Amino acid sequence: MSSSSTSLAISENETPLDNIEQLELLPGVYDNYEGVIVEMKDPMDPNEFGSLLRASLSQWKQLGKRGIWIKLPIKLANLIEVVVKEGFVFHHAEPDYLMLVRWISETTNSIPANASHRVGIGAFVMNSNREVLVVQEISGKFKGTGVWKLPTGVVNEGEDICEAAIREVKEETGVDAEFVEVLAFRQSHRSFFTKSDLFFVCMLQPRSFAVQKQNSEIEAAKWMPIDEYADQTFVKKNSGFDYVAKVCLAKANNNYTGLSAIPTYSSSGKKTYLYSKLDI
Known part of the structure; x- marks a missing residue:
């Protein structure tokens, strides 16, 4: 298992759907709005990262998750293209990181806008x-x-x-x-x-x-x-x-x-x- 990935356990408050197996997913935590926050820290091969991202998105969608956030530090800028190709958009940036987001639910997108x-x-x-x-x-x-x-x-x-x-x-x-x-x-x-x-x-x-x-x-x-x-x-x-x-x-x-x-x-x-x- 890569040091940059983990098995994201289902929390006590989550109700897993039938036939969802425990898969190797990107590291992430569930937020209070049925979303997932992924904070990447370690270098990863872009191809491996892309595969994990697609698998993660598939399972998160089955779990009813909605907004998926990916935080990329500047040292992992080589992964930006991979994330964008999976439908993510830029949300905000700071000197040391970029935050991207994608709404994967069929419901109306309620991602809050960046600071106005x-x-x-x-x-x-x-x-x-x-x-x-x-x-x-x-x-x-x-x-x-x-x-x-x-x-x-x-x-x-x-x-x-x-x-x-x-x-x-x-x-x-x-x-x-x-x-x-x-x-x-x-x-x-x-x-x-x-x-x-x-x-x-x-x-x-x-x-x-x-x-x-x-x-x-x-x-x-x-x-x-x-x-x-x-x-x-x-x-x-x-x-x-x-x-x-x-x-x-x-x-x-x-x-x-x-x-x-x-x-x-x-x-x-x-x-x-x-x-x-x-x-x-």
Whole structure:
């Protein structure tokens, strides 16, 4: 038996059909949706892999399985063609692997689509002198425009919105800050290739004030009077930026309440944040 294959035992929750023998199958685990997840790890001859894949698909179909997932690390890229020839399609990819999927059931395909959104933050940081922390970027659409904007960035995988805002402010300006609340958020489409974007405007309280710009991404960074920031021609001519500036001004004038990050816990103890005006 190959080190890359195994006999996939039928779990206690499965009801085997009549006359199904225990066959040598690709390594896999059953998911909660009548699917199978195969995570390939070891090298395998493409012809041997193809034979095992076809045998596995046949038995999984008899068992009533539906979505079949195959995860191929980049070192096994030579197996991609074999999988595609068996009717699989690309679902998503990361730097170190490709995930392919095939719906083998006669029922309606209910495979969930790949992630539809990217998440970003903008950080509104204001000191006691009503000065807001702003930057000019080295690259991107604002390069060379002279526009002063809020520090922005993308939320990393597994990172909370509130933590991302703190990190981006520190990276771009060197300022330590504490998350206060989400002031507003915006959804836009086809922002990153075909993906949509969720952008959260967050208010932070500065804990340090010396500005040290990030040389790789930031042309300049400084504290600017909030009224001067809001009065920039670019801001006033672009409704999205103008509205965000108005929200920030309202908050600065104590006429606006955002959403606080409320820690909550699942039954398994997993911590997540609920953003709400109600702090219980």
